[in-house]
Amino acid sequence: MRLLLLCLFFGSVSAAEFPTDANDYDPATTVAMDKQTLATLDDNQLGALLEFAGSCGRVLLIGVTPEVQQIFRNRAACGARYLVAAATTDDLQALFRTLSELPAPDHASTAQLEALLGPSATIDLNLARLGLFWIAFLVILIALLLRTGTRLAALGFCIAATLLVSVVWPAATTRAFVAWAEATSGDRVVAYHALERLRFYRDGSYSVEDTHSRGSFAVKPVLETVLTDGGVTLCNRGAGVSATTHVYWRGDVYELPSMNPGTRWTSAGVQTLDVDNSNTPELALFRERAARHELALLRPLQIANSAGQAWLLQYDTPQQGDDVCAM
Amino acid sequence: MRNVSATPAVLTIAYLVPVSIWWFAQTSLLLQASNPVFVPFSINVLQTLSVVQILCLCLFVPHWVQPRLGMTHSATTIATSLLPAWPLFAMLGLATGIPATALIATQAVAAGVGLAVAGIAMVVQRLSMSAEVLRLLQACLGLAAATLAWLLRSEWLHWLTQ
Numbered sequence: 001m002r003l004l005l006l007c008l009f010f011g012s013v014s015a016a017e018f019p020t021d022a023n024d025y026d027p028a029t030t031v032a033m034d035k036q037t038l039a040t041l042d043d044n045q046l047g048a049l050l051e052f053a054g055s056c057g058r059v060l061l062i063g064v065t066p067e068v069q070q071i072f073r074n075r076a077a078c079g080a081r082y083l084v085a086a087a088t089t090d091d092l093q094a095l096f097r098t099l100s101e102l103p104a105p106d107h108a109s110t111a112q113l114e115a116l117l118g119p120s121a122t123i124d125l126n127l128a129r130l131g132l133f134w135i136a137f138l139v140i141l142i143a144l145l146l147r148t149g150t151r152l153a154a155l156g157f158c159i160a161a162t163l164l165v166s167v168v169w170p171a172a173t174t175r176a177f178v179a180w181a182e183a184t185s186g187d188r189v190v191a192y193h194a195l196e197r198l199r200f201y202r203d204g205s206y207s208v209e210d211t212h213s214r215g216s217f218a219v220k221p222v223l224e225t226v227l228t229d230g231g232v233t234l235c236n237r238g239a240g241v242s243a244t245t246h247v248y249w250r251g252d253v254y255e256l257p258s259m260n261p262g263t264r265w266t267s268a269g270v271q272t273l274d275v276d277n278s279n280t281p282e283l284a285l286f287r288e289r290a291a292r293h294e295l296a297l298l299r300p301l302q303i304a305n306s307a308g309q310a311w312l313l314q315y316d317t318p319q320q321g322d323d324v325c326a327m
Numbered sequence: 328m329r330n331v332s333a334t335p336a337v338l339t340i341a342y343l344v345p346v347s348i349w350w351f352a353q354t355s356l357l358l359q360a361s362n363p364v365f366v367p368f369s370i371n372v373l374q375t376l377s378v379v380q381i382l383c384l385c386l387f388v389p390h391w392v393q394p395r396l397g398m399t400h401s402a403t404t405i406a407t408s409l410l411p412a413w414p415l416f417a418m419l420g421l422a423t424g425i426p427a428t429a430l431i432a433t434q435a436v437a438a439g440v441g442l443a444v445a446g447i448a449m450v451v452q453r454l455s456m457s458a459e460v461l462r463l464l465q466a467c468l469g470l471a472a473a474t475l476a477w478l479l480r481s482e483w484l485h486w487l488t489q
Contacts (some may be wrong), residue, residue: 127355130418134347137414138340145333151407154336158410165417166427287445 177308
Protein backbone atom coordinates (compact mmCIF):
# COMPACT_ATOMS: atom_id res chain seq x y z
CA MET A 1 0.00 0.00 0.00
CA ARG A 2 1.42 3.32 -1.00
CA LEU A 3 1.16 5.80 1.78
CA LEU A 4 0.69 9.34 0.59
CA LEU A 5 2.09 11.79 3.07
CA LEU A 6 1.62 15.24 1.71
CA CYS A 7 2.65 17.06 4.80
CA LEU A 8 3.78 15.64 8.08
CA PHE A 9 4.17 18.13 10.83
CA PHE A 10 5.20 16.72 14.14
CA GLY A 11 2.21 15.83 16.22
CA SER A 12 -0.08 15.37 13.18
CA VAL A 13 0.98 11.77 12.51
CA SER A 14 1.80 9.23 15.17
CA ALA A 15 5.05 7.31 15.01
CA ALA A 16 3.23 4.07 14.27
CA GLU A 17 1.94 5.52 10.98
CA PHE A 18 5.37 6.10 9.48
CA PRO A 19 6.23 3.63 6.72
CA THR A 20 8.68 0.82 7.22
CA ASP A 21 9.50 0.74 3.50
CA ALA A 22 11.02 3.76 1.75
CA ASN A 23 9.00 2.98 -1.39
CA ASP A 24 5.82 3.73 0.61
CA TYR A 25 6.83 7.40 0.81
CA ASP A 26 5.49 9.38 -2.08
CA PRO A 27 8.43 11.13 -3.78
CA ALA A 28 6.55 14.43 -3.58
CA THR A 29 6.22 14.20 0.18
CA THR A 30 7.96 16.60 2.50
CA VAL A 31 8.58 14.90 5.81
CA ALA A 32 9.07 17.17 8.81
CA MET A 33 10.52 15.29 11.76
CA ASP A 34 11.20 16.58 15.23
CA LYS A 35 13.54 15.11 17.78
CA GLN A 36 10.80 13.56 19.92
CA THR A 37 9.04 11.80 17.02
CA LEU A 38 12.35 10.63 15.59
CA ALA A 39 13.17 8.98 18.93
CA THR A 40 9.97 6.95 18.81
CA LEU A 41 10.58 5.43 15.36
CA ASP A 42 11.62 1.80 15.30
CA ASP A 43 14.63 0.58 13.33
CA ASN A 44 12.60 -0.25 10.21
CA GLN A 45 10.86 3.13 10.17
CA LEU A 46 14.15 4.94 10.72
CA GLY A 47 15.78 2.90 7.95
CA ALA A 48 12.91 3.77 5.60
CA LEU A 49 13.22 7.47 6.42
CA LEU A 50 16.98 7.40 5.80
CA GLU A 51 16.39 5.53 2.54
CA PHE A 52 13.79 8.16 1.60
CA ALA A 53 16.43 10.85 2.16
CA GLY A 54 18.77 8.68 0.10
CA SER A 55 16.38 8.83 -2.85
CA CYS A 56 16.39 12.65 -2.78
CA GLY A 57 13.25 12.79 -0.63
CA ARG A 58 12.53 16.11 1.12
CA VAL A 59 13.23 15.85 4.82
CA LEU A 60 13.04 18.66 7.36
CA LEU A 61 14.72 17.88 10.68
CA ILE A 62 13.74 20.01 13.66
CA GLY A 63 15.73 20.33 16.81
CA VAL A 64 17.88 17.28 16.25
CA THR A 65 21.50 17.11 17.37
CA PRO A 66 24.35 17.78 14.91
CA GLU A 67 25.27 14.10 15.11
CA VAL A 68 21.84 13.05 13.92
CA GLN A 69 21.95 15.70 11.20
CA GLN A 70 25.28 14.27 10.06
CA ILE A 71 23.82 10.75 9.91
CA PHE A 72 21.09 12.04 7.60
CA ARG A 73 23.58 14.04 5.52
CA ASN A 74 25.73 10.96 5.09
CA ARG A 75 22.73 9.11 3.70
CA ALA A 76 21.08 11.89 1.68
CA ALA A 77 21.50 11.82 -2.10
CA CYS A 78 21.33 14.78 -4.52
CA GLY A 79 24.09 16.48 -2.54
CA ALA A 80 21.72 16.69 0.47
CA ARG A 81 19.93 19.58 -1.26
CA TYR A 82 16.59 18.18 -0.13
CA LEU A 83 17.62 17.84 3.51
CA VAL A 84 17.13 20.84 5.78
CA ALA A 85 17.78 21.05 9.50
CA ALA A 86 16.24 23.68 11.76
CA ALA A 87 17.28 24.29 15.33
CA THR A 88 13.91 25.66 16.45
CA THR A 89 10.37 25.86 15.17
CA ASP A 90 10.56 29.64 14.70
CA ASP A 91 10.94 29.67 10.91
CA LEU A 92 9.36 26.33 10.36
CA GLN A 93 6.69 27.52 7.92
CA ALA A 94 9.23 29.33 5.77
CA LEU A 95 11.65 26.43 5.77
CA PHE A 96 8.90 24.03 4.94
CA ARG A 97 7.76 26.19 2.05
CA THR A 98 11.31 26.60 0.76
CA LEU A 99 11.88 22.86 0.86
CA SER A 100 8.56 22.07 -0.79
CA GLU A 101 9.17 24.58 -3.56
CA LEU A 102 12.53 23.14 -4.56
CA PRO A 103 12.28 21.72 -8.08
CA ALA A 104 11.83 17.97 -8.07
CA PRO A 105 14.98 15.96 -8.77
CA ASP A 106 15.32 15.13 -12.43
CA HIS A 107 15.34 11.33 -12.32
CA ALA A 108 15.22 9.08 -15.34
CA SER A 109 11.62 8.61 -16.41
CA THR A 110 9.76 5.32 -16.73
CA ALA A 111 9.90 5.59 -20.52
CA GLN A 112 13.66 6.07 -20.39
CA LEU A 113 14.08 3.03 -18.13
CA GLU A 114 11.87 1.00 -20.48
CA ALA A 115 14.12 1.97 -23.37
CA LEU A 116 17.06 0.62 -21.35
CA LEU A 117 15.38 -2.74 -20.95
CA GLY A 118 15.85 -3.20 -24.67
CA PRO A 119 15.61 -6.58 -26.34
CA SER A 120 16.23 -8.49 -23.11
CA ALA A 121 12.62 -7.88 -22.19
CA THR A 122 11.09 -8.92 -25.47
CA ILE A 123 10.39 -12.27 -27.01
CA ASP A 124 13.55 -12.91 -28.95
CA LEU A 125 13.25 -16.32 -30.54
CA ASN A 126 15.32 -16.66 -33.66
CA LEU A 127 12.86 -18.80 -35.56
CA ALA A 128 15.09 -19.27 -38.58
CA ARG A 129 17.86 -20.68 -36.42
CA LEU A 130 15.34 -22.72 -34.46
CA GLY A 131 13.89 -24.15 -37.70
CA LEU A 132 17.31 -25.05 -39.08
CA PHE A 133 18.21 -26.77 -35.84
CA TRP A 134 14.97 -28.74 -35.92
CA ILE A 135 15.39 -29.85 -39.55
CA ALA A 136 18.99 -30.88 -38.88
CA PHE A 137 17.88 -32.82 -35.82
CA LEU A 138 15.20 -34.72 -37.75
CA VAL A 139 17.53 -35.52 -40.66
CA ILE A 140 20.29 -36.87 -38.40
CA LEU A 141 17.76 -38.81 -36.32
CA ILE A 142 16.25 -40.46 -39.40
CA ALA A 143 19.74 -41.31 -40.68
CA LEU A 144 20.58 -42.94 -37.35
CA LEU A 145 17.32 -44.85 -37.30
CA LEU A 146 17.82 -46.19 -40.81
CA ARG A 147 21.12 -47.76 -39.80
CA THR A 148 20.56 -50.93 -37.81
CA GLY A 149 22.85 -51.14 -34.81
CA THR A 150 22.83 -47.38 -34.18
CA ARG A 151 19.38 -47.03 -32.63
CA LEU A 152 20.68 -46.63 -29.13
CA ALA A 153 22.89 -43.86 -30.51
CA ALA A 154 19.68 -42.29 -31.90
CA LEU A 155 18.23 -42.18 -28.39
CA GLY A 156 21.43 -40.63 -27.05
CA PHE A 157 21.34 -38.12 -29.88
CA CYS A 158 17.79 -37.10 -28.88
CA ILE A 159 18.91 -36.51 -25.29
CA ALA A 160 21.96 -34.55 -26.43
CA ALA A 161 19.82 -32.36 -28.72
CA THR A 162 17.38 -31.70 -25.86
CA LEU A 163 20.21 -30.65 -23.55
CA LEU A 164 21.66 -28.44 -26.29
CA VAL A 165 18.33 -26.67 -26.79
CA SER A 166 17.88 -26.23 -23.05
CA VAL A 167 21.29 -24.65 -22.64
CA VAL A 168 21.52 -22.55 -25.79
CA TRP A 169 18.02 -21.28 -26.41
CA PRO A 170 16.68 -18.11 -24.83
CA ALA A 171 13.53 -18.28 -22.77
CA ALA A 172 10.56 -16.20 -23.87
CA THR A 173 9.51 -15.58 -20.32
CA THR A 174 12.10 -13.32 -18.88
CA ARG A 175 13.14 -11.26 -15.94
CA ALA A 176 14.88 -8.04 -16.86
CA PHE A 177 16.21 -5.45 -14.47
CA VAL A 178 17.74 -2.05 -15.13
CA ALA A 179 18.78 0.70 -12.76
CA TRP A 180 19.90 4.23 -13.55
CA ALA A 181 21.67 6.41 -11.02
CA GLU A 182 22.75 10.02 -11.36
CA ALA A 183 25.06 12.16 -9.30
CA THR A 184 26.97 15.38 -9.55
CA SER A 185 30.63 15.64 -8.76
CA GLY A 186 31.14 15.73 -5.02
CA ASP A 187 28.08 13.64 -4.21
CA ARG A 188 28.91 10.83 -1.85
CA VAL A 189 25.45 9.21 -1.99
CA VAL A 190 23.69 8.49 -5.26
CA ALA A 191 19.98 7.90 -5.79
CA TYR A 192 18.92 5.30 -8.33
CA HIS A 193 15.67 4.38 -10.02
CA ALA A 194 15.13 0.82 -11.13
CA LEU A 195 12.66 -1.08 -13.25
CA GLU A 196 12.13 -4.81 -13.15
CA ARG A 197 10.05 -6.40 -15.88
CA LEU A 198 8.75 -9.94 -15.59
CA ARG A 199 7.12 -11.68 -18.51
CA PHE A 200 5.32 -14.79 -17.43
CA TYR A 201 2.44 -17.09 -18.16
CA ARG A 202 0.29 -18.22 -15.29
CA ASP A 203 -3.23 -19.54 -14.82
CA GLY A 204 -4.15 -19.22 -18.46
CA SER A 205 -3.02 -15.67 -19.07
CA TYR A 206 0.15 -14.03 -20.28
CA SER A 207 1.35 -11.07 -18.25
CA VAL A 208 3.99 -8.41 -18.19
CA GLU A 209 4.61 -7.11 -14.70
CA ASP A 210 6.69 -4.02 -14.04
CA THR A 211 8.07 -3.19 -10.61
CA HIS A 212 9.62 0.21 -9.93
CA SER A 213 11.98 0.74 -7.07
CA ARG A 214 14.31 3.44 -5.88
CA GLY A 215 17.10 3.67 -3.39
CA SER A 216 20.60 4.92 -2.88
CA PHE A 217 24.16 3.77 -2.49
CA ALA A 218 27.47 5.32 -1.53
CA VAL A 219 29.92 6.22 -4.25
CA LYS A 220 33.54 7.26 -4.25
CA PRO A 221 34.61 9.02 -7.44
CA VAL A 222 37.94 7.82 -8.72
CA LEU A 223 38.19 9.78 -11.97
CA GLU A 224 39.34 13.38 -11.74
CA THR A 225 38.60 15.70 -14.62
CA VAL A 226 40.61 18.70 -15.71
CA LEU A 227 40.19 21.07 -18.64
CA THR A 228 43.25 21.09 -20.83
CA ASP A 229 44.06 22.86 -24.04
CA GLY A 230 43.11 19.96 -26.23
CA GLY A 231 39.86 19.11 -24.45
CA VAL A 232 39.17 17.30 -21.23
CA THR A 233 41.60 15.06 -19.40
CA LEU A 234 40.71 12.37 -16.91
CA CYS A 235 42.94 10.73 -14.36
CA ASN A 236 42.37 7.60 -12.34
CA ARG A 237 42.89 8.71 -8.74
CA GLY A 238 41.66 5.43 -7.30
CA ALA A 239 43.65 2.50 -6.02
CA GLY A 240 42.36 0.02 -8.59
CA VAL A 241 41.78 -0.27 -12.31
CA SER A 242 38.83 1.88 -13.38
CA ALA A 243 35.89 0.41 -15.29
CA THR A 244 35.34 1.17 -18.95
CA THR A 245 33.56 4.51 -18.93
CA HIS A 246 31.87 6.72 -21.47
CA VAL A 247 32.58 10.41 -21.49
CA TYR A 248 30.20 13.11 -22.70
CA TRP A 249 32.11 16.22 -23.57
CA ARG A 250 30.43 19.18 -25.28
CA GLY A 251 28.00 17.11 -27.31
CA ASP A 252 30.33 14.25 -28.20
CA VAL A 253 30.56 10.83 -26.59
CA TYR A 254 33.91 9.09 -26.14
CA GLU A 255 34.81 5.66 -24.87
CA LEU A 256 37.26 5.73 -22.03
CA PRO A 257 39.06 2.40 -21.65
CA SER A 258 39.81 0.98 -18.24
CA MET A 259 42.78 2.77 -16.72
CA ASN A 260 45.42 1.78 -14.22
CA PRO A 261 45.83 3.94 -11.11
CA GLY A 262 47.62 7.17 -11.84
CA THR A 263 47.17 7.00 -15.61
CA ARG A 264 45.45 9.66 -17.68
CA TRP A 265 43.30 9.95 -20.76
CA THR A 266 42.56 12.97 -22.87
CA SER A 267 39.80 13.56 -25.38
CA ALA A 268 42.11 15.37 -27.77
CA GLY A 269 42.53 13.41 -30.96
CA VAL A 270 40.27 10.57 -29.83
CA GLN A 271 37.54 9.38 -32.19
CA THR A 272 34.01 10.11 -30.96
CA LEU A 273 31.37 7.38 -30.80
CA ASP A 274 28.51 7.29 -33.27
CA VAL A 275 25.77 6.94 -30.66
CA ASP A 276 22.95 7.03 -33.21
CA ASN A 277 24.20 3.89 -34.93
CA SER A 278 25.65 2.10 -31.92
CA ASN A 279 22.35 0.43 -30.95
CA THR A 280 23.14 0.87 -27.28
CA PRO A 281 20.15 2.37 -25.44
CA GLU A 282 22.28 3.35 -22.44
CA LEU A 283 24.45 5.57 -24.63
CA ALA A 284 21.40 7.16 -26.22
CA LEU A 285 19.99 7.90 -22.77
CA PHE A 286 23.40 9.09 -21.59
CA ARG A 287 23.62 11.64 -24.36
CA GLU A 288 20.01 12.71 -23.85
CA ARG A 289 20.47 13.22 -20.11
CA ALA A 290 23.87 14.84 -20.38
CA ALA A 291 22.88 17.24 -23.15
CA ARG A 292 22.34 20.15 -20.73
CA HIS A 293 25.79 19.69 -19.23
CA GLU A 294 29.27 20.21 -20.51
CA LEU A 295 30.83 17.06 -19.10
CA ALA A 296 29.40 13.80 -17.82
CA LEU A 297 30.66 10.28 -17.23
CA LEU A 298 28.73 7.05 -17.58
CA ARG A 299 29.95 3.81 -16.11
CA PRO A 300 28.33 0.42 -15.63
CA LEU A 301 27.72 -0.78 -12.10
CA GLN A 302 28.03 -4.27 -10.74
CA ILE A 303 24.83 -5.55 -9.14
CA ALA A 304 25.27 -8.22 -6.54
CA ASN A 305 23.15 -11.36 -7.04
CA SER A 306 21.32 -9.98 -10.04
CA ALA A 307 21.42 -10.53 -13.77
CA GLY A 308 20.31 -6.97 -14.43
CA GLN A 309 22.22 -3.95 -15.61
CA ALA A 310 22.85 -0.66 -13.88
CA TRP A 311 24.62 2.54 -14.80
CA LEU A 312 25.89 5.56 -12.94
CA LEU A 313 25.82 8.91 -14.72
CA GLN A 314 27.99 11.49 -13.07
CA TYR A 315 27.84 15.16 -14.07
CA ASP A 316 31.07 16.97 -13.64
CA THR A 317 32.40 20.51 -13.76
CA PRO A 318 36.05 20.35 -14.76
CA GLN A 319 38.54 22.91 -13.56
CA GLN A 320 41.20 24.47 -15.75
CA GLY A 321 44.60 22.97 -15.15
CA ASP A 322 47.43 21.00 -16.63
CA ASP A 323 48.90 19.11 -13.70
CA VAL A 324 46.31 16.32 -13.73
CA CYS A 325 47.66 13.10 -12.30
CA ALA A 326 50.63 14.91 -10.85
CA MET A 327 51.43 13.07 -7.65
CA MET B 328 20.36 -53.41 -29.18
CA ARG B 329 19.69 -54.86 -32.61
CA ASN B 330 16.23 -55.84 -31.42
CA VAL B 331 15.12 -52.25 -30.94
CA SER B 332 12.72 -51.41 -33.74
CA ALA B 333 12.83 -48.05 -35.50
CA THR B 334 9.04 -48.06 -35.88
CA PRO B 335 8.17 -46.15 -32.66
CA ALA B 336 10.63 -43.38 -33.53
CA VAL B 337 9.43 -43.22 -37.13
CA LEU B 338 5.83 -42.93 -35.95
CA THR B 339 6.83 -40.13 -33.58
CA ILE B 340 8.64 -38.28 -36.37
CA ALA B 341 5.51 -38.70 -38.49
CA TYR B 342 3.45 -36.61 -36.07
CA LEU B 343 6.31 -34.30 -35.02
CA VAL B 344 6.69 -32.95 -38.55
CA PRO B 345 3.12 -31.57 -38.92
CA VAL B 346 2.99 -30.37 -35.31
CA SER B 347 6.31 -28.54 -35.62
CA ILE B 348 5.35 -27.00 -38.98
CA TRP B 349 2.10 -25.80 -37.39
CA TRP B 350 4.00 -24.25 -34.48
CA PHE B 351 6.74 -22.65 -36.57
CA ALA B 352 4.31 -21.16 -39.08
CA GLN B 353 1.89 -19.78 -36.51
CA THR B 354 4.67 -18.54 -34.20
CA SER B 355 6.36 -16.76 -37.07
CA LEU B 356 3.17 -14.84 -37.79
CA LEU B 357 2.49 -14.06 -34.13
CA LEU B 358 6.03 -12.87 -33.43
CA GLN B 359 5.99 -10.63 -36.48
CA ALA B 360 2.87 -9.01 -35.07
CA SER B 361 4.39 -8.91 -31.55
CA ASN B 362 1.27 -10.72 -30.45
CA PRO B 363 1.38 -11.88 -26.84
CA VAL B 364 -0.97 -14.75 -27.82
CA PHE B 365 2.26 -16.46 -28.88
CA VAL B 366 2.78 -17.99 -25.43
CA PRO B 367 -0.76 -19.39 -24.95
CA PHE B 368 -0.59 -20.75 -28.48
CA SER B 369 2.71 -22.49 -27.75
CA ILE B 370 1.23 -24.00 -24.62
CA ASN B 371 -1.66 -25.25 -26.72
CA VAL B 372 0.81 -26.92 -29.08
CA LEU B 373 2.65 -28.40 -26.11
CA GLN B 374 -0.57 -29.89 -24.79
CA THR B 375 -1.50 -31.24 -28.21
CA LEU B 376 1.92 -32.82 -28.57
CA SER B 377 1.63 -34.40 -25.14
CA VAL B 378 -1.81 -35.84 -25.91
CA VAL B 379 -0.76 -37.20 -29.31
CA GLN B 380 2.29 -38.75 -27.69
CA ILE B 381 0.34 -40.64 -25.06
CA LEU B 382 -2.44 -41.69 -27.47
CA CYS B 383 0.14 -43.14 -29.88
CA LEU B 384 1.79 -45.02 -27.07
CA CYS B 385 -1.52 -46.47 -25.88
CA LEU B 386 -2.60 -47.48 -29.37
CA PHE B 387 0.65 -49.03 -30.58
CA VAL B 388 2.50 -50.35 -27.54
CA PRO B 389 0.34 -53.55 -27.43
CA HIS B 390 1.61 -54.35 -30.93
CA TRP B 391 5.25 -53.48 -30.20
CA VAL B 392 5.87 -55.53 -27.04
CA GLN B 393 7.22 -59.05 -27.18
CA PRO B 394 6.97 -61.21 -24.01
CA ARG B 395 10.13 -63.17 -24.81
CA LEU B 396 12.20 -59.97 -24.81
CA GLY B 397 10.89 -58.81 -21.41
CA MET B 398 10.11 -55.40 -19.92
CA THR B 399 13.55 -53.97 -20.74
CA HIS B 400 12.71 -54.22 -24.41
CA SER B 401 9.31 -52.62 -23.73
CA ALA B 402 10.95 -49.76 -21.83
CA THR B 403 13.42 -49.18 -24.67
CA THR B 404 10.58 -49.20 -27.18
CA ILE B 405 8.66 -46.63 -25.15
CA ALA B 406 11.80 -44.47 -24.84
CA THR B 407 12.28 -44.74 -28.60
CA SER B 408 8.78 -43.39 -29.03
CA LEU B 409 9.12 -40.55 -26.53
CA LEU B 410 12.66 -39.25 -27.00
CA PRO B 411 12.43 -37.82 -30.55
CA ALA B 412 9.86 -35.32 -29.25
CA TRP B 413 12.08 -34.03 -26.45
CA PRO B 414 13.96 -31.32 -28.37
CA LEU B 415 10.64 -29.85 -29.50
CA PHE B 416 9.37 -30.12 -25.93
CA ALA B 417 12.44 -28.18 -24.81
CA MET B 418 11.89 -25.47 -27.43
CA LEU B 419 8.24 -25.10 -26.48
CA GLY B 420 9.05 -25.19 -22.78
CA LEU B 421 11.58 -22.38 -23.14
CA ALA B 422 9.24 -20.40 -25.35
CA THR B 423 6.45 -20.60 -22.81
CA GLY B 424 8.37 -20.53 -19.55
CA ILE B 425 6.77 -23.73 -18.34
CA PRO B 426 9.10 -25.27 -15.76
CA ALA B 427 11.17 -28.28 -16.78
CA THR B 428 9.66 -30.27 -13.91
CA ALA B 429 6.21 -30.01 -15.51
CA LEU B 430 7.58 -31.23 -18.84
CA ILE B 431 9.42 -34.08 -17.15
CA ALA B 432 6.22 -34.99 -15.27
CA THR B 433 4.23 -35.31 -18.50
CA GLN B 434 6.93 -37.55 -19.96
CA ALA B 435 7.01 -39.64 -16.80
CA VAL B 436 3.22 -40.06 -16.99
CA ALA B 437 3.46 -41.04 -20.67
CA ALA B 438 6.20 -43.56 -19.89
CA GLY B 439 4.24 -44.93 -16.93
CA VAL B 440 1.07 -45.34 -18.97
CA GLY B 441 3.07 -46.95 -21.77
CA LEU B 442 4.69 -49.42 -19.38
CA ALA B 443 1.34 -50.30 -17.81
CA VAL B 444 -0.21 -50.96 -21.22
CA ALA B 445 2.88 -52.96 -22.23
CA GLY B 446 2.57 -55.07 -19.08
CA ILE B 447 -1.07 -55.89 -19.82
CA ALA B 448 -0.25 -56.57 -23.47
CA MET B 449 2.46 -59.04 -22.46
CA VAL B 450 0.01 -60.91 -20.24
CA VAL B 451 -2.47 -61.05 -23.12
CA GLN B 452 0.20 -62.32 -25.50
CA ARG B 453 1.10 -65.16 -23.14
CA LEU B 454 -2.45 -66.53 -23.39
CA SER B 455 -2.89 -69.31 -25.96
CA MET B 456 -5.07 -68.06 -28.75
CA SER B 457 -5.11 -67.70 -32.48
CA ALA B 458 -3.17 -64.90 -34.14
CA GLU B 459 -6.39 -63.22 -35.31
CA VAL B 460 -7.91 -63.16 -31.82
CA LEU B 461 -4.62 -61.92 -30.38
CA ARG B 462 -4.46 -59.02 -32.83
CA LEU B 463 -8.10 -58.20 -32.09
CA LEU B 464 -7.37 -58.19 -28.33
CA GLN B 465 -4.28 -56.06 -28.83
CA ALA B 466 -6.29 -53.55 -30.84
CA CYS B 467 -9.05 -53.50 -28.22
CA LEU B 468 -6.50 -53.03 -25.44
CA GLY B 469 -4.87 -50.16 -27.32
CA LEU B 470 -8.21 -48.49 -28.00
CA ALA B 471 -9.35 -48.90 -24.40
CA ALA B 472 -6.10 -47.46 -23.05
CA ALA B 473 -6.22 -44.58 -25.52
CA THR B 474 -9.83 -43.82 -24.62
CA LEU B 475 -9.00 -43.84 -20.92
CA ALA B 476 -5.97 -41.61 -21.50
CA TRP B 477 -8.11 -39.21 -23.55
CA LEU B 478 -10.79 -39.03 -20.87
CA LEU B 479 -8.21 -38.45 -18.15
CA ARG B 480 -6.04 -36.03 -20.17
CA SER B 481 -6.87 -33.03 -17.98
CA GLU B 482 -5.29 -34.87 -15.03
CA TRP B 483 -1.79 -34.48 -16.45
CA LEU B 484 -2.26 -31.58 -18.87
CA HIS B 485 -2.94 -29.15 -16.04
CA TRP B 486 0.79 -29.25 -15.25
CA LEU B 487 1.34 -27.52 -18.57
CA THR B 488 -0.90 -24.55 -17.75
CA GLN B 489 0.63 -23.46 -14.45
